[in-house]
Every structure is written in C-alpha cells, then in structure tokens.
Amino acid sequence: AQSVTQLxxxxxxxxxxxVELRCNYSSSVSVYLFWYVQYPxxxxxxxxxxxxxxTLVKGINGFEAEFNKSQTxxxxxxxxxxxxxxxxxxxxxxxxxxxxxxxxxxxxxxxxAVHP
Amino acid sequence: xxxxxxxxxxxxTQMGQEVILRCVPxxxxxxxxxxxQILGQKxxxxxxxxxxxxxxxxxxxxxxxxxxxxxxxxxxxxxxxTKLEDSAMYFCASSEGGSQETQYFGPGTRLLVL
Numbered sequence: 001a002q003s004v005t006q007l008x009x010x011x012x013x014x015x016x017x018x019v020e021l022r023c024n025y026s027s028s029v030s031v032y033l034f035w036y037v038q039y040p041x042x043x044x045x046x047x048x049x050x051x052x053x054x055t056l057v058k059g060i061n062g063f064e065a066e067f068n069k070s071q072t073x074x075x076x077x078x079x080x081x082x083x084x085x086x087x088x089x090x091x092x093x094x095x096x097x098x099x100x101x102x103x104x105x106x107x108x109x110x111x112x113a114v115h116p
Numbered sequence: 117x118x119x120x121x122x123x124x125x126x127x128x129t130q131m132g133q134e135v136i137l138r139c140v141p142x143x144x145x146x147x148x149x150x151x152x153q154i155l156g157q158k159x160x161x162x163x164x165x166x167x168x169x170x171x172x173x174x175x176x177x178x179x180x181x182x183x184x185x186x187x188x189x190x191x192x193x194x195x196x197x198t199k200l201e202d203s204a205m206y207f208c209a210s211s212e213g214g215s216q217e218t219q220y221f222g223p224g225t226r227l228l229v230l
Contacts (some may be wrong), residue, residue, distance in 0.1 A: 036221070043120070043207060044159070044221035090159060103149070103172060104219060106159040 002027040002095050006107035014115050015083055021076040021110045023091030032094035033074040034104065035065055039087045047089070050074060061085065086114045118142045120222035122208050128228045129198055137193045137225045139208030148191045149209040149219060150183065152176070159207065165191065198229045 007022040025031060032051050036044040048059025055067040065076045074091060091107040121140045129135050141148050150162040163173040165183050182194045191210075195202055205224045211217040 034218075041223070043122075043223040044209075046218050046220070049218060092159075102217075102219075103161040103164055103174075104151070104159075105161065106151075108158050 004107035034092045036090045122222035139191045141210030145210035151207045152204040154204040
C-alpha cells in the first residue's frame with residue numbers, strides 16, 4: 001500500500017534563509033508526486049508535481065522539488081523564504097485505479113513558520 | 117482563474133442530523149472528489165465520482181455518506197446521520213482528466229458535530 005511520510009511536523013526558519021521540507025513515500029508501483037500548500041483559512045493549492053521526466057521540478061513561488069527514486073523521496077526546497085511562505089505544506093502521492101482515475105494519499109503536513 | 121468553491125464555509129450541527137455540503141467544481145472538469153481532514157490528522161480520501169457514478173470510495177465512506185451531482189454544476193456530499201467523529205474539514209476537488217491530472221481543491225467546509 002502507498003503511504004507518505006513527512007518527517008517534520010514544524011519547520012521554523014528565518015526570512016531569506018533556505019528551507020527543505022522532507023517527504024518520503026512508499027509504493028510498489030510508479031507514482032505521481034505532488035506538493036500542495038495551504039495558507040490560513042484557504043484550500044489546498046498545487047505547488048508542483050512530478051509525473052515523469054526530469055527529476056528536478058520547479059513550481060510556483062520559487063519552490064522546487066527533487067524526485068529520488070532510490071531513496072523514495074520528494075523533498076521540497078526554496079533557496080530563500082519570505083514571510084508570506086508561512087503555511088502548511090502537504091506532500092501527496094497519486095494512486096491510480098484501473099479505470100484511470102486517481103486518488104491522492106497525503107502526508108501529515110509540515111507547518112513552515114518564517115520569522116523576520 | 118477558475119476555482120472550486122464550497123458552501124458553507126462553516127457548519128455546526130447536532131449529532132444525528134443530516135448535513136449536505138456543497139461544491140461547485142471547475143466547469144470543464146469531469147472528475148470530482150471529496151477528502152476530509154480531522155483536526156490534527158492527515159487529509160484523507162473519501163470518494164471519487166465520474167460520469168455520474170462513484171468510481172472509488174474509501175473505508176470511511178460508509179452507508180451514512182452519499183454523493184450526488186444534482187445538476188450540471190453542483191457536487192454534493194450528504195451525511196445522513198452525523199456522528200461526533202464526523203467533525204472535520206471537508207475538501208472538494210475536481211480534475212479535468214484522470215490519473216495524471218492535477219486535482220484542484222476548494223477552500224473546504226469546516227463541519228462541527230455537537
């Protein structure tokens with residue numbers, strides 16, 4: 001069965017510092033991987049996704065993530081964070097059904113707190 | 117930019133009461149989903165819906181739950197007899213296609229069962 005582990009429940013960081021949010025997944029089949037962000041009182045917004053091809057994917061707001069198949073990881077990075085990046089970040093894996101549909105399995109989330 | 121909308125944003129109900137959570141998916145999307153997040157826990161898949169029928173449901177989605185697309189725009193989740201443990205944030209999502217397509221999420225409905 002597929003599962004997603006986000007290793008850090010909270011990550012405090014100072015503004016303009018780099019940040020890495022860790023995500024590991026387990027799956028016996030090929031997966032599609034996603035990072036979503038949830039700002040306070042808002043829904044889940046897609047940051048980036050890995051479907052195939054280049055293992056380094058770039059998303060919105062300067063975030064990027066690297067798919068590492070051997071380590072079953074999909075860590076999210078940003079070289080310099082802003083106060084506005086303060087939010088909850090969710091890693092998710094897409095599980096494909098036989099009919100071509102999919103469902104997302106989410107990690108527990110990492111709360112990124114950027115301090116001035 | 118088109119977005120998924122959900123109403124109400126918050127709902128408080130008494131245990132045993134029926135609730136209907138409403139969602140308006142993005143207009144050209146064909147696949148619809150409900151997820152929920154109990155406070156402090158993971159976002160969990162509930163059900164997916166395509167071509168006017170349920171395509172997949174989780175163990176959570178028991179006989180107390182039902183989904184419907186009553187018209188061309190709305191997608192609803194009904195809980196027939198709410199329990200305390202149904203208190204959660206409920207997210208609706210939609211996607212244009214199936215397996216590779218991005219799911220776009222609504223802002224959620226926070227349901228509190230007393």
